[in-house]
Amino acid sequence: MATDNDSAGGENLGSLIGLCAISFSSLLVEIVLTKFLGFKFFHHMTFAVLSVVILSSGASGVLLYCFPKLFGVKKEAPWDLSAKASAWYSISLCIAIPIFCFVPIFPDFKTTDIWRMMSMPMLFLLLGIPFFCSGLCISQTLAQSKRPVTQVYAWDLLAAALGAVSCSWVLSTLGGYGTVALAAGLGLVGALAYWYCDRDKNFAKQGMYMARKGDRAQSN
Secondary structure (H helix, E strand, O other): OOOHHHHHHHHHHHHHHHHHHHHHHHHHHHHHHHHHHHHHOOHHHOHHHHHHHHHHHHHHHHHHHHOHHHHOOOOOOOOHHHHHHHHHHHHHHHHHHHHHHHOOOOOOOOOOOHHHHHHHHHHHHHHHHHHHHHHHHHHHHHHHOOOOHHHHHHHHHHHHHHHHHHHHHHHHHHHHHHHHHHHHHHHHHHHHHHHHHOHHHHHHHHHHHHHHHHHHHHHO
16 A cells, blocks of 8 residues: 555656646647648737637636636545546647638628627637646646645746747647647646546545445345
């Protein structure tokens, strides 16, 4: 059976791996979106990507701080939210990017067509969902990690910097869609890493469930 020290070490290791995976992935997606947005619309619209990232990530941190119960933050499983948010980050990324790339929506604010007028806000909302989920992971890690906040933030910045530096090579090697697939895969890696932080509690829950199931079978 794992000791408290072992559990703490596993928690910190898993949280850092998850944090780095999400930060690295988010920077890849952010840069790729500037390419996609410039190709589909205009290059002077690429500044909107930064606005979407800042707004979505900031909103996740504010909402998590103000309404922790709304997101199901539990003391008995503090990393459950990060694991679920990482998984939803990966899923939403696989949904949002194809919709943005292949749905023929081209905004026009000079027209009276409500659909075309609202298409840009809807696209930004769609693209903001993955960054909202990644912001939840980063905010939860800063709040729950047993390491000093400065160390956690340093790992976050380091992973983000590596994502930015390597993006040109990843893009030239995998292409735009391949880079998005890699980013989604890193989101799943982050989900597994965060789940690993609560591994003892998850195994204990499974053991209790199996024990109760066995008792019911014997009683019947």
